[in-house]
Amino acid sequence: MTTAPAARRPGRPARYRLDELLHVVVEQFNARGYDATSMEDLARATGLTKSSIYHHVSGKEELLRLAVARAVDALFAVLDEPASVQGPAVARLEHVVRRSVAVLAAQLPYVTLLLRVRGNTGAERWALERRREFDARLADIVRAAIDEGDVRADLDPRLVTRLLFGAVNSIAEWFRPDGAHGVQEVADALVATTFRGLRRD
Amino acid sequence: MTTAPAARRPGRPARYRLDELLHVVVEQFNARGYDATSMEDLARATGLTKSSIYHHVSGKEELLRLAVARAVDALFAVLDEPASVQGPAVARLEHVVRRSVAVLAAQLPYVTLLLRVRGNTGAERWALERRREFDARLADIVRAAIDEGDVRADLDPRLVTRLLFGAVNSIAEWFRPDGAHGVQEVADALVATTFRGLRRD
């Protein structure tokens, strides 16, 4: 007797795949904040009961972990793109900035959530650790750009990195896919207002 | 029989003034997040009981309200300084940026909390409203600087404002009074990396 190919019983079709569930959940986390969102809130938003949610995940924290992992993966993928590892450091930096803005826009709810984690749970502390790692990789590029003589040497690389990606990350606070500014326009404006200061005259 | 001048009974001296209490509370709110901080957490951190805290304030939300109001007041005071209302707009903008960084550093825990409010409570919605008002005032200055020909006209004033103050606000995420960078150094670096992009050549 072999295992039947997951025959679906007619009465109750599966309402959610995990990624669809996650989509609704992350919206709630962003609207109310992770801690202020109860499983009851999530049940209401998904149209499921609390119990049904526990069928998909082990608990609230796993929902957070899955969501921030998605954002982390997307951002780290940028660092591995050819244009992030080849060529002059100042060009690599601009590429990473532009692509980070693009990823932020494309994965807006997930990146927004990632940028708000506080460190209360294990999942949050893991996310903070990865963010620090990302920042360190960026600072390396800034440092290289200084060494190559394309970025002013009178500024601390760590400080420049923080301010530059502070501006990048702040985009998550107000960017909307259907808003007044397109991704390209935002990235252009950011590069224009920062790189002209970064580049040596 | 007149009212006695608040004779303090020897047994239990007042442990806290409201602002001292608030100092401890805001530290907790920032460390755990407002929603994740329970009155029990606050009791432990202050060394008081939950009941005693309710003697000072009406509840958790009033603590939040008092804290964010302090940050809002300090930031709006910057807009009323003489150098924020007199002279060329581009100079006023630089002054507001530098002074905002200074206020952020001086009132770090309170501004940090303000920048994290989500809008769940009345106090939070009030804070978000004031932040929008602050942003609008800034955008006015940027617009004036464009009109006066000192800032590039090819960028949207609202967008420039958001990116510029996104960088300013991000400072709250990592700045520490005893850290590697002084307030002056941070403000200088920020102005250097942004205004050289903003100023017309």
Next chain:
DNA sequence: GTCTATAAATTGATAGAC
């Protein structure tokens, strides 16, 4: 001004039927 004791509601999570 601070305490002990406790109320009323909500929370994250589980058991077990269908």
Next chain:
DNA sequence: GTCTATCAATTTATAGAC
């Protein structure tokens, strides 16, 4: 895969003594 029913712990807040 979703449900009803329920639990134990925690949460915000109050009552009343000293």
